[in-house]
């Protein structure tokens with residue numbers, strides 16, 4: 288997937304001019320918000336549930352190396368194989384190597400953001416291996432040659448007419464806008480691909496260290512096919528997705544579907560422990576789990592930003608974000624969009640590439656209110672903004688705070704410097720009032736703002752003020 292995170296402003300401007308997209312985005316926001324509210328309305332204490340979910344993630348991340356070791360041990364004990372990939376290149380090389388070792392020519396895939404993150408389809412296709420997306424939304428955008436626009440609804444930006452036209456062209460069926468007919472056409476096309484595929488690739492919503500299981504949630508049943516029909520199943524999972532035990536898994540499941548689609552539980556929840564065992568009817572001959580780092584260990588060592596690793600990819604923050612609901616997912620230029628994407632993309636992509644994204648927020652706090660693991664997204668966005676501003680600052684902007692802090696620590700120096708700066712500040716103030724901004728040469732922020740005139744310091748005014756006070760009392 289082409290990375291265009293540095294083009295947020297221009298892509299968002301285009302999106303704002305697309306009235307069809309604007310109507311769709313408005314509908315998405317309203318629908319998801321009301322579904323989420325309905326999902327949580329039956330929970331006795333939603334705040335406690337969210338707090339519990341947060342604590343599950345906090346606990347897991349505080350002992351991540353141990354949990355990953357335990358997970359590996361248990362997956363191997365269950366007959367699976369585990370690999371650790373430091374980056375996307377390594378993960379893709381592992382997937383391709385497994386596929387080539389088994390002479391795989393066709394792969395079916397379940398929806399997973401992490402495989403989008405590493406662009407596994409491109410890696411496999413380069414080696415002549417066909418990859419078929421099987422989630423309906425992913426299937427649609429694969430036919431259209433587009434990236435996903437929402438974490439849980441990759442084709443939400445497309446309306447029925449567009450899908451009807453696409454299916455008529457690509458699947459060679461009569462034009463129809465009937466949703467059931469369109470779904471049946473996709474089902475028909477996918478059925479054969481499932482039967483022919485040698486390998487299934489999925490992500491993992493989480494993994495349970497104590498049992499060596501991965502957990503996958505979905506509503507369409509396509510992931511069940513991907514993980515049971517082909518001979519080989521590869522799951523690619525971010526290292527932050529591991530939790531300790533079954534109880535922790537249940538807590539996260541309780542908030543995941545509710546936050547994503549408003550369901551109490553997704554239609555299918557698969558808990559997969561190793562490949563097919565003797566006596567079992569379904570399942571692959573081989574199960575491979577790739578644990579991907581790709582920058583996550585670095586995020587974990589950052590005390591101010593590590594919280595983003597709690598994210599369970601429910602998409603709730605996107606559905607309430609006034610910027611996402613105007614700009615749409617494609618404007619964010621990569622896999623992750625909305626508030627979580629504006630934090631995660633700058634941390635996962637090469638330094639500075641996604642520096643526009645943390646500024647794509649009104650900081651209204653709606654994302655924090657709905658996040659099932661209570662991630663303080665506005666705080667993270669502000670932190671990233673400050674870091675990028677600091678890097679962007681020229682020598683004058685960096686020098687001034689340093690000089691000020693020295694002056695503030697030494698009263699005599701403070702008095703002398705404020706006395707010396709009083710005249711220049713009056714000059715800048717006057718110039719700004721006349722519309723001739725000098726400050727804009729140092730920072731665009733100064734444009735349109737009036738430089739404040741420095742007053743006589745309080746310490747010099749105090750004797751007169753004290754005298755006046757004494758006279759009055």
Ligand code: SF4
Pocket residue numbers: 546597598599600601602603604605627654657658659660661662
């Ligand atoms: S940041 Fe929170 S609300 Fe947003 S996708 Fe992640 S878990 Fe969901």
